[in-house]
Amino acid sequence: MAKNKTYRTNVALRLTFTMLLAVLSSGLLQQSFAGEPENSAHMKAAKEFAGSEIVKQKNCVTCHTIGESGGTVGPILNLISNRRTEEWLRTWFSDPNSLKPGTKMPNFAFSEAELDDLMKHMTKLKRPVNSEEILSANSDPIMAGAALFEAYDCLACHRIGDQGRFVGPNLTWVGNRKSQEWEATWLADPSAYKPGTFMPNFHFSSAEIDALTAFLHSQQGQANDQARKWESMTSFILDARPRERGRLVAERVACWSCHGEGLTGGVKNENAQPDGLTPDISSAFLDLDEDVLKDIILNGKTATKIDPAGVTPPFSCPSWKAALTDSELEDLLSYLESIVPESAMWEFE
Numbered sequence: 052m053a054k055n056k057t058y059r060t061n062v063a064l065r066l067t068f069t070m071l072l073a074v075l076s077s078g079l080l081q082q083s084f085a086g087e088p089e090n091s092a093h094m095k096a097a098k099e100f101a102g103s104e105i106v107k108q109k110n111c112v113t114c115h116t117i118g119e120s121g122g123t124v125g126p127i128l129n130l131i132s133n134r135r136t137e138e139w140l141r142t143w144f145s146d147p148n149s150l151k152p153g154t155k156m157p158n159f160a161f162s163e164a165e166l167d168d169l170m171k172h173m174t175k176l177k178r179p180v181n182s183e184e185i186l187s188a189n190s191d192p193i194m195a196g197a198a199l200f201e202a203y204d205c206l207a208c209h210r211i212g213d214q215g216r217f218v219g220p221n222l223t224w225v226g227n228r229k230s231q232e233w234e235a236t237w238l239a240d241p242s243a244y245k246p247g248t249f250m251p252n253f254h255f256s257s258a259e260i261d262a263l264t265a266f267l268h269s270q271q272g273q274a275n276d277q278a279r280k281w282e283s284m285t286s287f288i289l290d291a292r293p294r295e296r297g298r299l300v301a302e303r304v305a306c307w308s309c310h311g312e313g314l315t316g317g318v319k320n321e322n323a324q325p326d327g328l329t330p331d332i333s334s335a336f337l338d339l340d341e342d343v344l345k346d347i348i349l350n351g352k353t354a355t356k357i358d359p360a361g362v363t364p365p366f367s368c369p370s371w372k373a374a375l376t377d378s379e380l381e382d383l384l385s386y387l388e389s390i391v392p393e394s395a396m397w398e399f400e
């Protein structure tokens with residue numbers, strides 16, 4: 052990223068901070084699944100799909116939002132064909148585990164006729180994205196990025212504030228943990244960075260990437276309070292145990308976006324110890340003194356290089372002081388305590 056560009060983005064960031072807040076609270080982002088015009092082609096198709104025999108029979112909506120309602124376990128499906136090819140979808144339906152080992156999506160062992168029926172519906176779930184129009188209508192890169200983020204329905208899998216889903220990392224604080232350069236590398240080809248990732252390749256142009264990353268990088272926790280309100284409501288309704296509240300906090304700041312699913316590490320982090328990967332922190336609660344653990348979470352920890360003369364690793368542990376209240380930090384520790392693998396406890400004894 053050229054220096055002057057970063058500078059311009061920084062200026063734009065300050066200028067548009069309040070505008071962005073207005074956008075977020077006016078619910079522009081929410082439109083990606085809730086406020087679609089009733090009569091848009093893909094919403095009509097989505098409602099038809101939601102009412103179809105196959106969806107009713109297999110209860111897809113217990114996990115997926117199709118049309119205006121449904122579950123929150125899987126991605127919102129209203130614009131699925133903007134991001135997945137028919138070929139990908141056929142493979143997914145025939146053997147979800149082959150594309151995402153351990154997925155919560157059941158293998159329904161569909162017949163060929165059922166697959167054809169599903170495809171007939173799914174190929175209609177798309178909306179053309181006129182990115183040139185979006186880019187030329189928004190001279191401010193952050194606003195352009197917000198509009199593209201909405202047009203590509205990133206909230207089908209991700210979350211900002213109290214909007215979106217949980218399949219990808221929560222992006223409320225993405226600007227606090229990842230550099231804009233890294234975000235650009237990621238968006239250009241997710242599976243080149245992380246083979247086998249579930250994040251689709253949208254084949255963005257470099258102008259789209261510039262705008263999207265300007266928007267992503269502007270996400271520095273402005274929506275933290277909305278996320279927090281949603282969490283306290285959810286934990287009130289579902290389960291008030293500290294470790295469950297802590298799980299939601301860990302989800303909000305997306306520890307797993309670097310430490311991997313289950314926080315067992317192994318995500319590529321060039322020239323960082325250990326082994327050019329992020330560390331396994333699943334037993335950190337046991338391995339580290341509570342004070343040390345709290346210090347790392349509150350103040351961050353710079354990645355240690357393998358080769359001191361080599362590149363700076365893209366990820367370091369960020370400071371989460373601004374994201375957490377004292378009691379949220381305690382909840383987060385309860386969550387970390389709850390995930391310590393049994394094997395680590397044996398070693399400890």
Ligand code: HEC
Nearest residue numbers: 109110111113114124125126131135151154155156157218
């Ligand atoms: C038990 C919950 C569950 C049910 C029931 C379920 N799915 Fe899924 N589905 C998921 C999850 C979760 C994912 C995302 C993969 C992951 O995170 O494991 C997914 C992913 C998908 C995807 C890919 C989405 C994307 O954005 O790439 C499609 C398409 C899909 N499901 C369609 C369906 C259809 C159609 C049905 C009904 C026939 C169905 N699913 C039933 C949980 C479910």
Ligand code: HEC
Nearest residue numbers: 126203204205207208218219220225229248249250251308
């Ligand atoms: C089908 C679900 C899905 C969709 C749709 C999706 N993502 Fe992702 N995304 C993921 C997953 C899963 C990851 C985590 C990658 C991993 O660890 O494998 C991810 C990771 C990311 C990351 C890096 C994670 C971080 O927080 O540090 C960014 C940035 C990102 N996505 C941006 C986007 C943008 C922008 C869009 C819309 C253009 C989008 N994603 C659409 C699933 C999705």
Ligand code: HEC
Nearest residue numbers: 228304305306309330332335347352353354355366367368
């Ligand atoms: C931007 C990526 C990133 C995110 C997000 C992140 N970490 Fe880290 N974390 C790292 C890296 C890299 C290290 C290794 C630092 C080093 O070299 O000592 C690390 C180290 C740690 C350590 C020390 C491990 C050890 O054995 O010394 C703990 C504990 C930890 N992280 C906890 C967390 C928690 C809890 C969260 C969420 C609140 C989190 N991290 C979010 C990148 C991240």
